[in-house]
Amino acid sequence: MDLDLSPEHQAFRASVREIAEAVVLPNAEEVDREHRFPEESVRAAAEAGLLGILIPQEYGGAGLDALAFTVCIEELARACASTSVIVDVHTSVGSEPILLFGTEEQKRKWLPRLAAGEMLGAFALTEPSSGSDAASLKATARRTGGDYVLNGTKVFITNIGHAGLYIVFARTGPDERAAGVSAFIVPAEAQGVRVGQVFRKMGLNGSPTGELVLEDVVVPAENRLAADGQGFTVAMRALDSGRIGISGQAMGIAQAALEQSRDVLMERPRQQGDDFTLADMATRVESARLLAYEAAWLCSNKRPFTRKASMAKLHCTDTAMAVALDALQLAGEEGAISGSPFERHVRDAKALQIYEGSNQVQRVVISRDLLKSR
Amino acid sequence: MDFEFSEEQLAIRDTIRELVQDKVAPRAAEIDEKAEYPKDIEQLFAANGILGIPFPEQYGGISGSSVTICMGIEEIAKACATSSLILAVQALGSYPILVAGSEEQKKRLCPPLASGEKVAAYALSETGSGSDAAAMKTRAKRYGDEYILNGTKQFITHGSIAGTLVVFAQTDPDADHRGISAFVLEREKSPWGAPKLEHKLGIRGSPTAQLVFEDVHVPVANRLGDEGAGFKIALAVLDRSRPGIGAQALGIAEGAFDYALNYAKERSQFGQAIANFQGIQFMFADMATQIEASRNLVYRAATKVDTKAPDLTKIAAMAKLFASDMAMRVTTDCVQVLGGYGYISEYPVERMMRDAKITQIYEGTNQIQRVVIARSLLR
Numbered sequence: 168m169d170l171d172l173s174p175e176h177q178a179f180r181a182s183v184r185e186i187a188e189a190v191v192l193p194n195a196e197e198v199d200r201e202h203r204f205p206e207e208s209v210r211a212a213a214e215a216g217l218l219g220i221l222i223p224q225e226y227g228g229a230g231l232d233a234l235a236f237t238v239c240i241e242e243l244a245r246a247c248a249s250t251s252v253i254v255d256v257h258t259s260v261g262s263e264p265i266l267l268f269g270t271e272e273q274k275r276k277w278l279p280r281l282a283a284g285e286m287l288g289a290f291a292l293t294e295p296s297s298g299s300d301a302a303s304l305k306a307t308a309r310r311t312g313g314d315y316v317l318n319g320t321k322v323f324i325t326n327i328g329h330a331g332l333y334i335v336f337a338r339t340g341p342d343e344r345a346a347g348v349s350a351f352i353v354p355a356e357a358q359g360v361r362v363g364q365v366f367r368k369m370g371l372n373g374s375p376t377g378e379l380v381l382e383d384v385v386v387p388a389e390n391r392l393a394a395d396g397q398g399f400t401v402a403m404r405a406l407d408s409g410r411i412g413i414s415g416q417a418m419g420i421a422q423a424a425l426e427q428s429r430d431v432l433m434e435r436p437r438q439q440g441d442d443f444t445l446a447d448m449a450t451r452v453e454s455a456r457l458l459a460y461e462a463a464w465l466c467s468n469k470r471p472f473t474r475k476a477s478m479a480k481l482h483c484t485d486t487a488m489a490v491a492l493d494a495l496q497l498a499g500e501e502g503a504i505s506g507s508p509f510e511r512h513v514r515d516a517k518a519l520q521i522y523e524g525s526n527q528v529q530r531v532v533i534s535r536d537l538l539k540s541r
Numbered sequence: 542m543d544f545e546f547s548e549e550q551l552a553i554r555d556t557i558r559e560l561v562q563d564k565v566a567p568r569a570a571e572i573d574e575k576a577e578y579p580k581d582i583e584q585l586f587a588a589n590g591i592l593g594i595p596f597p598e599q600y601g602g603i604s605g606s607s608v609t610i611c612m613g614i615e616e617i618a619k620a621c622a623t624s625s626l627i628l629a630v631q632a633l634g635s636y637p638i639l640v641a642g643s644e645e646q647k648k649r650l651c652p653p654l655a656s657g658e659k660v661a662a663y664a665l666s667e668t669g670s671g672s673d674a675a676a677m678k679t680r681a682k683r684y685g686d687e688y689i690l691n692g693t694k695q696f697i698t699h700g701s702i703a704g705t706l707v708v709f710a711q712t713d714p715d716a717d718h719r720g721i722s723a724f725v726l727e728r729e730k731s732p733w734g735a736p737k738l739e740h741k742l743g744i745r746g747s748p749t750a751q752l753v754f755e756d757v758h759v760p761v762a763n764r765l766g767d768e769g770a771g772f773k774i775a776l777a778v779l780d781r782s783r784p785g786i787g788a789q790a791l792g793i794a795e796g797a798f799d800y801a802l803n804y805a806k807e808r809s810q811f812g813q814a815i816a817n818f819q820g821i822q823f824m825f826a827d828m829a830t831q832i833e834a835s836r837n838l839v840y841r842a843a844t845k846v847d848t849k850a851p852d853l854t855k856i857a858a859m860a861k862l863f864a865s866d867m868a869m870r871v872t873t874d875c876v877q878v879l880g881g882y883g884y885i886s887e888y889p890v891e892r893m894m895r896d897a898k899i900t901q902i903y904e905g906t907n908q909i910q911r912v913v914i915a916r917s918l919l920r
Contacts, residue, residue, distance in 0.1 A: 298880050300810035323881040369876075369884050369891040376885075440908050492869065492898075495742075500666075500696045500902050505740035513742070513898065517876060517891075518884055525880050527820050 170457065172238070179231070180238045186215050187246035195247035198373035199511050204329055205373045208250040212243070213284025220258055222266060226278035232467035233408060237415035237459055244419025248515035249373030251419060253287070255412040256325040260405045260523075261288025264334050264350065268393040268401050277332065277352060286331020290409075291321040291353075291379050292402050298323075299528050301336075302345040302399060306381065308337035315339070315351065315391065317384040320363065323522070327377035328362045331355050334405070335381065336398045348398035352390045359384035370514030406524055407473050408466055410480035413523045414459035417480075417487035417516070421452045424487075424494035424512045431498050441497055448490045455479075455486040474536040481529040484519040491516040544837075550609050553594070557616045560589060561624075569621035572746035573892045578702060579746055582624045587657020595632040596639070601652035605639070607781060607846035611788035611839060618792025619799070622896035623746035625792060627660075629785045630699045630747075633904075634661025636778040637707040637723055641766040650705060650725055659704030663782075664694040664752055665775055674709075674775060675718030679754065681710035688712075688724065688764070690731075690757040696903070700750035701735035704728045708754070709771045721771035725763040733757055743895035780857045781846050783904055787839035787860035790868035790900040791832065797893040798828055801875035804882075821878065828871045835864040855917040862910035865900035872897040 172180065190211040198205045212218055220236050222228025229235075236258060244251035262281045265273055280286050297304040306319025317337050324333070333353045340347035353360060363378030393401050425448050432441055462479040465472035491512040495502045502509030520526045546554065564585055572579045586592050594613050596602020604610070610632050618625035631654065638650050653659040670676040679692025690710055700706065706726040713720030726733060734753040741749060766774055802825060805816035815821050842860035845853040872894040876883035883890050901907045 293881070296809070298810060299815075300812075303810070303812075366885040366887070368886065369895065438908070440911060488873065492873075495898060496901055496907065499906055500899075503742045503899055503902060505742065510742035510898075514895070517873065517894070520877055521880050521884055525877065527818075527877070530820060 172234075172460075176235060176238060179235050180242060182215070183217065183239050183242040184245075186211050186217075187242050191243060191250050192246035195249075196506055196508070196511070198247060198249055199370075200372075200506065202367075202372040204375060205247065205250045205253070208247065209253055209284070209287070212250070212254050216282075217243075217254060218257060218284040218287075219278075219282025221263055222278050222282040226266075226274055226282060228278065228282035232463075233411055234460060234463040234467050237411055237463040240412045240415035241419040241422070241459075244416040245423045246419075247373065248416065248420050248512075249371050251416045252371055252374045252518075253326060253329075255409075255416055256290060257281070257287045257330075259409040259412045260290035261326065261330065261332075261334060263408060264290075264392055264401050264405045265352065267404060268350070268397075272389070273352065273392070280331070286355075287326050287329055289324055289326040289330035289333045290405065291324050291333045291335045293323045294320060295322050299525055301402065302348070304336060304338065304348065306335070306337040308339045308349060308351060310339065310388070313388050314385050315388060317351065317353065317359075317381045317386065319381050321379040321381070323366075323376055324379045325374060325376055325522075327365060327375050327379060329375060333360075333379060334392065334401075335379075336402055337381075339398075340396050342396070345399035346396050348402070349395050350392040350398040350401040351386055352392055353381070353384060353386055357384050357386060369517060370511065371518050407476050409523050410476040410529075411459065411463045411466060411472075413519055414455075414462065414476070414479040414483040417483035417519050418452065418456045418459055420512050420516050420519070421448075421455070421483075421487040421490040423508065424491045425449055425452055427508055428494040428497050444493050444497060448493050451486045451490060455483045459483050474533055477524070477529040477532040477536075480523065481526050481533070484516070484526060487516040488513075488520055546608070546612065550606075550612060553604070553609060554612050554616060556589065557591060557613050560585065560591075561617055561620045565617060565624050566620035569624070570886070570889065570892065572621060572623050574886065576740065576745040578748050579624060579627075582621075583627050583657070583660065586627055591628055592631050592657035593655040594628065595635050596651050596655040600639075600647050601655035603655075607784055607843040608840060611784055611843045614785050614788040615792040615795070615839075618789045619796035621746075622789060622793050622893070623744050625789050626698060626744060626747045629782070629789055630663070631661050632785055633778065633782045634663045634699070634703065634705065634707055636781050637663070637765050637774050638725060640777050640781070641723065641770065641774045646725070646763075646765065650727075654705060660699055660702055661705045661707070662697055662699040662703035663778070664697045664700055664706055664708045666694060666696050668693065668695045675721070675772065677709065677711060677721065679708065679710040680714065681712050681722060681724060681759070683712070683761070686761050688759045688761065690724065690726075690754040690759060692754050694752040694754075696739070697750050697752050698747055698903070700752045701738060701748045706733065706752075707765070709775055712768045716769060718772040719769050721775070722768050723765040723771040723774045724759050725765060726757065726759055727763070731757050731759050731763075742898055743892070744899050776854075779905060780854050783857040783861040783910075784839055784842035784846060786900055786904045787835065787842060787864035790861075790864040790897065791835050791839055793893050793897050793900070794828075794832055794835070794864075794868040794871040797872045797875035797890050798825075798832060800888075800890055801825075801878040801883075804879055815878075824874055824878065828874055831867045831871060835860075835867045839864050852917070855914055858905070858910040858913040858917075861900075861904065862907050862914070865897070865907060868897040868900055869894075
């Protein structure tokens with residue numbers, strides 16, 4: 168057993184931290200306040216090759232593993248949670264499905280551009296009436312000769328308006344549940360693709376979230392990802408590893424809150440109650456981080472990791488929320504003033520308990536896996 | 542024992558509930574978004590006697606009972622935490638006068654507050670003196686019939702809009718907390734500055750101000766109690782006001798709970814209402830239980846204010862601690878029940894979650910409440 172990161176992973180962490188502290192962190196407060204897409208941070212990530220971490224070198228990426236990806240998201244989130252989710256969604260659910268399920272032709276066409284950051288990826292599964300119950304989605308893709316015509320409205324789409332392509336899930340078959348769903352690569356510039364409402368949110372204000380409206384969008388059949396009716400499998404596999412990234416994001420927010428709490432306590436008279444709170448925060452962060460890394464390690468080593476990824480997502484995001492709240496409490500009233508990182512961490516952390524499968528869905532995944540007959 | 546409100550209290554509650562539903566609830570989202578003080582709601586409360594609740598009839602009010610104050614705050618906070626502070630801070634800023642004022646001071650200063658003609662505020666905290674109130678730096682020096690105040694106060698709710706401000710200041714800096722005295726500043730006679738308003742996580746419509754006192758003249762007749770009695774007054778006031786913050790937390794939690802419960806009954810996933818799922822049901826069961834437990838503690842503390850019970854300090858701290866921690870958990874879970882919709886500002890629960898946080902911090906952080914509770918247990 169060896170629970171330390173390898174020297175390569177440690178060096179990688181140091182390189183991401185350098186970028187995060189030099190470029191991402193200085194703008195984090197302003198990005199949140201102005202609800203501004205952090206162009207410069209995403210560009211810096213692209214220039215450092217962080218937008219192609221999981222993409223093999225033959226397609227222009229860095230060809231690193233899930234653990235490196237987790238560390239990357241963690242370090243970005245330590246600086247700016249909005250930036251981290253933009254990169255996370257792009258890298259995992261917005262690009263990885265092509266890597267995992269794409270044909271050679273699809274990979275050659277899309278992956279180099281995604282890896283270089285020429286375009287951002289996004290993932291369009293959720294609909295207004297289809298959240299946790301993703302298999303009930305209503306968007307349709309009707310086959311007409313060599314094309315599909317897509318119609319429907321997707322909601323809560325991260326990277327809305329900034330993505331160059333959307334992995335869209337739509338109904339192609341008569342089956343009313345999962346078996347009738349297929350996955351498509353939909354370029355943002357396709358005719359009929361429209362950005363609907365962009366939401367005003369509690370947090371992650373630099374990361375645009377909104378509706379993707381599809382009105383008679385024609386995509387060639389070669390843009391279908393995996394076989395007809397395999398869309399739900401694509402979505403679930405994408406979310407499995409996506410959850411590892413969110414675990415990393417949670418740990419980055421928690422780590423920042425923990426370090427900033429320590430700074431606050433160092434500057435004032437010591438009280439045992441505060442010290443104990445800090446000790447609890449640090450203990451939770453350590454345990455959660457190891458679970459995140461274990462899930463990433465299983466995934467990197469091609470072992471089954473679905474249950475562990477759900478456990479990591481559940482535990483890490485609940486930890487981030489608890490730690491962020493404790494940190495704000497320790498900071499007191501000054502922490503609740505806009506511009507303080509403490510109140511931002513609380514607002515940002517809450518989203519993580521909700522997206523990429525709410526923590527209720529994670530409990531369903533975990534208990535179902537525990538209770539299945541062997 | 543009697544867990545019921547009186548007929549008179551129920552009548553007041555019904556009036557407030559109706560006003561809140563008709564006039565306050567529809568404004569709540571806008572008040573938060575624009576972060577603007579709702580003067581219209583203040584006027585509504587004044588016109589309907591709600592700002593008279595903290596005062597007995599002989600001083601122009603309608604009640605003076607802490608139970609009634611808490612009931613009012615709870616009802617308003619169900620819809621809008623910012624608006625609930627209009628009543629809560631009217632009580633907070635008036636308590637020093639009611640607790641420590643002479644008959645002459647009460648008769649002179651209370652009626653314009655009870656009628657809502659003036660808004661009250663309470664200025665204790667300073668930058669270097671939050672939880673540690675005795676470390677305050679604001680000075681009051683006596684010259685004949687008046688004092689001259691100099692200093693800066695921090696995080697003063699309604700400090701920028703108040704017409705009547707209770708300020709705590711050192712009259713004898715060598716005497717530590719025994720050198721603190723309390724003063725009532727009337728804006729027209731003793732104007733103060735409010736150069737900075739804070740942008741906050743929650744209660745965004747409620748102005749939180751930095752107040753600056755530069756040679757502010759205050760007549761000796763506006764000193765509350767003796768010189769050096771200020772710290773005792775401050776603590777006595779906080780004992781009385783903390784149940785109100787508990788009530789505010791309770792109301793915020795109930796508002797979020799009611800919204801999330803209705804949502805869960807209507808939101809369908811997997812072919813049925815999400816309220817049918819046991820995982821969601823257990824969340825609601827836990828939330829409802831926590832709300833009930835908090836409510837009883839809050840009103841028990843309020844009855845102890847009204848009966849001047851000897852263990853008021855401990856129970857008031859417990860009510861504030863327990864209800865505010867509860868409100869934070871419950872509102873966070875309510876956002877969770879709504880999922881993505883809970884996170885966006887078109888739905889009220891994210892605002893309620895942001896509003897809940899401050900109840901764990903102000904009028905003594907929850908760490909201070911634990912210190913107070915432990916101290917009274919170990920005395």
